[in-house]
Amino acid sequence: MSDAATDPAPMLELRHLSKVYGVDAAQVYALNDVSLTVTKGEFVAVMGPSGSGKSTAMNILGCLDTATSGQYLLFGSDVSALDRTQRALLRRHFLGFIFQGFNLLARTTALENVELPLIYQGIDPDERHDRAMEALEKVGLQGRARHRPSELSGGQQQRVAIARAIVTKPGLILADEPTGNLDSARGREIMELLVQLNRDEGLSVLMVTHEPDMAAYAHRIVTFVDGRIQSDRIQPDHSKEVAHAV
């Protein structure tokens, strides 16, 4: 425990986390005693059939939802008992979201979409603009800043969403089926972008997917079944990279 080089402080840690829906006889365990540790710089794919609890886990990890029991430590502090406002502030400053359906504001431009999190951070307009342009450059869309989502292809929209997720320089990116609405070529481009951001920017990425092709880009694959973690393995061909990153 004392040796930081071999045992770095975990970025997030779930301890015996459970999420229960319903009461008494109708109780359903969406998550059942899940424990998981992710360190900084990791790229983790979360897999599992639908209803396995992976989305519930992502919602709790993304501070959108709270667990029924157990602990969630984010950057070393317990966030299980935070109220709505505190969780919103946590999302604002430390988390970035990428969704299957892109979830861009339809009536605003790509640039304005990327600026959105910075508005809530209270960044002044000039800096906001510069940082949003910088993020759009990183995803290769600097030329599309003034376009609305409807004027962009699916792949481009997801890139805008990625720019929005990284513009605040969050510690952790949570991606929920980011390639689910894209064809496989576009999907691979998005995955390569995520891999690149993970490698070059040191962003930690947690990604839910049910496509093994996409999961293959991750260093580590966690598989949920029936609300429990069934397997948690480092990908052989990435082990070197992970070790390197650590």
Next chain:
Amino acid sequence: MLFEAFRLALSTVFRNKLRSFLTVLGIVIGVASVIAMVTVGQGSTAQVQSDVASLGSNLLMVRPGSPGRGPGGGQNDAPPLGLKDVDALLRDIPDIVAATPGSAKMQTAVFGELNHVVQVTGTDNAYFGIRGWTLAFGREFSESELRTGTPVCILGTSTTTALMGEGNPVGTAIRVGKISCEVIGELAKRDASTFGTDDNDTILMPLKAFQRRISGKTDVQTISVTFRDGAKAEDVTESIQSLMRERRKLTGDQNDDFNVFDMKQISSMLTGITGVLTGLLSAVAAISLLVGGIGIMNIMLVSVTERTREIGIRMAVGATESQVLMQFLVEAIVLSLIGGILGILLGLGLGALGSYVLNISFMPDWRIIVASFVFSAVVGVVFGFFPARRAARLDPIEALRHQ
């Protein structure tokens, strides 16, 4: 952040122009009615006051008839007044400095090809001083004209204009009713109308001429008196009442069969009526504002449902509950303020039009304008709060899933 909220609200409101306009229409109508009512109400109140001032100060009027019927009201079976009453009032009440008889009737005046229906008043020279008139052209009635009832007349400027256009009418002869009448003077135009009728549209002639040639009766309809400065209207009224009771031989238990009108009192009564009417109409307008507010609430609720996903996205990127609340609240306030501003403009326009049509002065009251503005904002806050709170309380996961 608040600035961002206003910017966002404005862009949202202007994106749906038609819908926003229909939403704020209730507020527009409500505010416009209040502003128009109050503007016209104040204008007419001021008008009544200036009318009364133009009638001359320290003025009391005596008329036959039972009291409590208002000016000129009610059927009149009471004994008429006569010239002897005028003399008695002047002689027996020291506070009265001038008294003039007056009898009036609507008559058709004719000059050349032109006809004009006008009120003809028979009176004497004291009338000018008591009613605050001066002559622009010509002269007052002469002693012999008054004594013998010579058909001569003095015209108001509006009457002159109606019959013969601009210019000096002295020396011409017009026909009034069935008699021919020489014009001996013209009243100086004054900028007033007594309770809606144009003061400058009038013909004056000697009382005796009026009685013989026009009314055919020897009675006097109204005696106007001026009392000296410093005397109280109430005291003089009481003196007049006791004198008139004595002259008309009324015993202790009989009611007065005449009225003494204090024009100041009538003006305050009319002002009161105007005030009550303004108040009532404003209450109706306030209900319209309430309905307008409900309209805003309704549309805001629809808007929250439509934009559930947007709310979810904003929450995911870090908007707090209070920021979402603020966004929708500001939007409701912006909507109702736009309604308020449009209403103020429309109300001022209607008020100006109404003042023009009613021929009264246009008197917008800045206090009512400020109050309307503030009230619109309050409507926005009150009726925007519930939808905004509903938006703020959305579960981000549910909101993101919403299609």
